[in-house]
Amino acid sequence: MAFDEGLAERIRERLSADPAITEKHMFGGLAFLHRGNMAVGVIGDDLMVRVGPDGTDSALARPGARILDFTGRPMRGWIVVAASALTEDTELDAWIDEGHSFAAGLPAK
Secondary structure, eight states: OOOOHHHHHHHHHHHTTOTTEEEEEETTEEEEEETTEEEEEEETTEEEEEOOGGGHHHHHTSTTEEEEOSSSSOEEEEEEEOGGGOSSHHHHHHHHHHHHHHHHTSOOO
């Protein structure tokens, strides 16, 4: 599956100041990891965000958000945000900040 390079570049620009961020091709898309822990990613045209189990319900209340479900088993703590909800930079920034903050709070892998 191809992923939206434009969205990946928008994420890359916002995370470029953090030297702990790396990129890795995963899940048929591109993941951005902080010290080995996934923070955000691009799958198709959508954004994948790691919000943690405690952040799932509030994240799902935001426009364009749905729970990640690759295998028929929803994964609490992981959100997919539709591309249509990411047209404004402020919305994308908020999601990136949330995923980055969560991953930065985890022990390095």
